[in-house]
Amino acid sequence: MKGGFFITFEGPDGSGKTTLINNLRPFITDELKKDLIITREPGGVKISEAIREILLDKRFSEMGSRTEALLFAAARAQHLDEVIKPALDAGKIVFCDRFVDSSVVYQGIGRKLGVQEIIDINRFATTGVNPDMTILLDLPADLGLARIKKHRSEKSDRIDQDQLSFHEQVRRAYLDLAAKNSNRIKIIDGRQSPEKITKNALQLIQEALKGRI
Secondary structure, eight states: OOOEEEEEOOSSSOOOHHHHHHHHIIIIIIOOOOOEEEEESOSSHHHHHHHHHHHOOGGTTTTHHHHHHHHHHHHHHHHHHIIIIIHHHHOOOOOOOOOHHHHHHIIIIHHHHHIHHHHHHHHHHHTOOSEEEEEEEOOHHHHHHHHHHOOOOOOOTTTTTTTTHHHHHHHHHHHHHHHHHHHHTTETTTOOOOHHHHHHHHHHHHHHHHTTT
């Protein structure tokens, strides 16, 4: 591969990103025979996972929106330095569950901090590293939250506790972001079966990797 390839997975809570990433793993490792790094945000490394615990802990319901945005960016900066950048420099494929787009829609729009403000914070945090492609799983907010309630073994986290209207706004923001970045962000209907979603994603990834492997 001519350099690494960075694919991020986005979508409202409960959209099925983790299932999709796990279903795609064999295609990269077994069929393409490529090194694959699978990681997540916030998290991925020790410091970032510690920040994740703070961000999602319902005990910190008083957390301000700016604090939340800065903590996400801080976790991202450490994650990039320790995992994402080294993997891309080594020519590996990186799958990341959430990235800057999540901050744009959740904090920039959902928390009303401003899109440009979030972009500026994260430009500093990422030193300009951007995904080569993004797969957006689109799902109505009420359906996603119902999935979380039914399937998550752990209790809901601090962000899950936001009102349905907040999650509906996040979904609309994702769709708007995709419309403005259609070359990078590819939408898949998250209401389909996991098998159909995986097939659609594989087609998109194969197309994106043409000429790169």
